[in-house]
Amino acid sequence: MPSTSKLLRGGTVLTHDADDHVHPIKADILIQGNIISKIEKGIIPPEGAEVIDCTDKILSPGFVDTHHHLWQTLLKGRHANHLLLDYMPTGNFTSSLHSPADIFWGQLGGAMECLDVGTTTVVDFAHINYSPEHTIAATIASGIRSVFCYCPTPRIDSWNPLVMNHDLLAGWVMSSLERLAAASPFGDGRIELGFAFDGFFLPKETVISLFQKVKALGIRVITTHVVRGVVFGQDSIPELLKSYGLLDSSILFAHFSNPSPNCAKLLLESNSHASCTPSTELQMAMGYPVAFDPALRIQRNCSLGADCHSNNSASLVSEMRLLLQNARAVFNQPFVDAGNVPRKVNRTAEEAFNLGTINGARAIGMHDKIGSLAVGKYADILVFDALSSSMVCAAQHDPVAALVLHSSPADLEMVMVGGEVRKRDWMLEAVDVGKGEWAGREGMVGWREVARELVGRREELERKVSGLDFGEAERAAIREFGVEVGRIVEGVVGSS
Ligand SMILES: [Zn+2]
Missing domain, CATH: 3.20.20.140 (Metal-dependent hydrolases)
Structure with missing residues (x-):
């Protein structure tokens, strides 16, 4: 659990009402520990809090x-x-x-x-x-x-x-x-x-x-x-x-x-x-x-x-x-x-x-903890850039429409889980893969190193599957699943 507080200042916060309607409001969000402790305008940051400027940002629940x-x-x-x-x-x-x-x-x-x-x-x-x-x-x-x-x-x-x-x-x-x-x-x-x-x-x-x-x-x-x-x-x-x-x-x-x-x-x-x-x-x-x-x-x-x-x-x-x-x-x-x-x-x-x-x-029975931005819930928060080429104007007109119909992951500037920043300045944060007991390497690893590991392991997996007969495996799967073979057809009436 993070020990410091964070203040997300001046963003457009997507809040839910009791009927699940979403209301974008201009407000600050104060995070203390892993919890949202305040959503209101003009919050004075506690001493030692990290203040994050969210001007021209949309803040969404994760x-x-x-x-x-x-x-x-x-x-x-x-x-x-x-x-x-x-x-x-x-x-x-x-x-x-x-x-x-x-x-x-x-x-x-x-x-x-x-x-x-x-x-x-x-x-x-x-x-x-x-x-x-x-x-x-x-x-x-x-x-x-x-x-x-x-x-x-x-x-x-x-x-x-x-x-x-x-x-x-x-x-x-x-x-x-x-x-x-x-x-x-x-x-x-x-x-x-x-x-x-x-x-x-x-x-x-x-x-x-x-x-x-x-x-x-x-x-x-x-x-x-x-x-x-x-x-x-x-x-x-x-x-x-x-x-x-x-x-x-x-x-x-x-x-x-x-x-x-x-x-x-x-x-x-x-x-x-x-x-x-x-x-x-x-x-x-x-x-x-x-x-x-x-x-x-x-x-x-x-x-x-x-x-x-x-x-x-x-x-x-x-x-x-x-x-x-x-x-x-x-x-x-x-x-x-x-x-x-x-x-x-x-x-x-x-x-x-x-x-x-x-x-x-x-x-998953966690609606009192996650799923919307509200005081007392976990600080699982997304910060979208309302001035990106895809979001601009849509974000100012209807932030929910902007997210659903205009956004891409490239517009997602910051991601927090329980107040811990996992993506910052559009980049994933490095992760700690342990002391070598799981990953075959240890310590902090940035995303591009993770990606290189994945590329190498994908190639190794390709070598393993190269000799396999997937046609036979599919026929076996059909038998295993008890699929009625006569139901696997090229077309039905009305299809072309
Ligand atoms: Zn599935």
């Missing part, structure tokens, strides 16, 4: 990304033209080819990218459970706030032929979970242990006793992928959880794609939450993102995630924008088809902004 696989940095760029069945063997399964130090650097790169683009809190669906200590050490080093969701994951026993090990709950998995729970939270309290789980093929009694065990360990957030369809299956996980007596506000569904009306009802009744990830959902045939679906009406329980920074930018602003404009296109098309135009635009920039801020905080 973004809350509720679904992300932070380890995947070494895989960036390879999925641009992939569907889910391409991504699984070439991306997800290659966790087994990462050394512990690769895991550290991949995780560190992912967390630092998040900070660079304004994500101050992330729900990390850690479906790499080789050496979670390396993953957590990297998360601590980055300075990000995280719910680190440990995940029992099928391991790859062999690549040629591809054989997966489905002993999800082997003794070492559960002892790892218990060890982590005993040590949680990590990193001065910034990193809390959560649980990630996709093993609903296991017997009912096994799942129920597992969830009971997880809760008994004090874990508050349990997250699972829900993509109803050909690849992940047609089972309705929300209804399954309800029938097991396990559906409650601790559950965070990633995607929540193609829900039945009853699933939407269950989401609201149980006050569980969903994380939409527009980039991957739109690309990988998971269905339309659900947050702004007018038929489902589940927006208040929805939030946003970047999902795979191996596939797309970690920027939540990008996801806000993609979600908003896609939802507008879907809404507009029936009007266009009927030869009409809608009377008003569908959804607002403010609604998209809220999905990436206060709604994300609610999704």
Whole structure:
């Protein structure tokens, strides 16, 4: 925890009211320790406080990304033209080819990218459970706030032929979970242990006793992928959880794609939450993102995630924008088809902004601590430059519109997590990678050195995968997932 105070002076502060409307106000923000202690005009800085001039700056709450696989940095760029069945063997399964130090650097790169683009809190669906200590050490080093969701994951026993090990709950998995729970939270309290789980093929009694065990360990957030369809299956996980007596506000569904009306009802009744990830959902045939679906009406329980920074930018602003404009296109098309135009635009920039801020905080039960700028909350603060070429005039007219529709990470000048500066003067701060026990090197490391480590390790990973038959691995994945092969088709009626 920082010992000094900071005063952010003279900026435009984006504050939320009780109805989630955003009000930009001219004010100073005083940070004492890791907490916002005052938001008002003309604050006299306490003795010794660092005063940061925020004239012509917009101060936003840090973004809350509720679904992300932070380890995947070494895989960036390879999925641009992939569907889910391409991504699984070439991306997800290659966790087994990462050394512990690769895991550290991949995780560190992912967390630092998040900070660079304004994500101050992330729900990390850690479906790499080789050496979670390396993953957590990297998360601590980055300075990000995280719910680190440990995940029992099928391991790859062999690549040629591809054989997966489905002993999800082997003794070492559960002892790892218990060890982590005993040590949680990590990193001065910034990193809390959560649980990630996709093993609903296991017997009912096994799942129920597992969830009971997880809760008994004090874990508050349990997250699972829900993509109803050909690849992940047609089972309705929300209804399954309800029938097991396990559906409650601790559950965070990633995607929540193609829900039945009853699933939407269950989401609201149980006050569980969903994380939409527009980039991957739109690309990988998971269905339309659900947050702004007018038929489902589940927006208040929805939030946003970047999902795979191996596939797309970690920027939540990008996801806000993609979600908003896609939802507008879907809404507009029936009007266009009927030869009409809608009377008003569908959804607002403010609604998209809220999905990436206060709604994300609610999704993990932290809305009293993060997700908006308010006295008593953690000082997780973004400082945007209102005079940049992309922001100017938009920022002065409507700061929320400027952030959602005009900004890029290049406009983000400063990022703070709990009052600690992680990006300053548009540059990420150096990080402490420890004493050599995790990273293979020690001490403070600047971003460009992190990047060089990543480049070297990516090349090494490329050498490891060069001899693998991903075509065979994909066919094996199809078998493993129980995908009905006849459902994988070139086209359907009406497509070209
Ligand atoms: Zn995911």
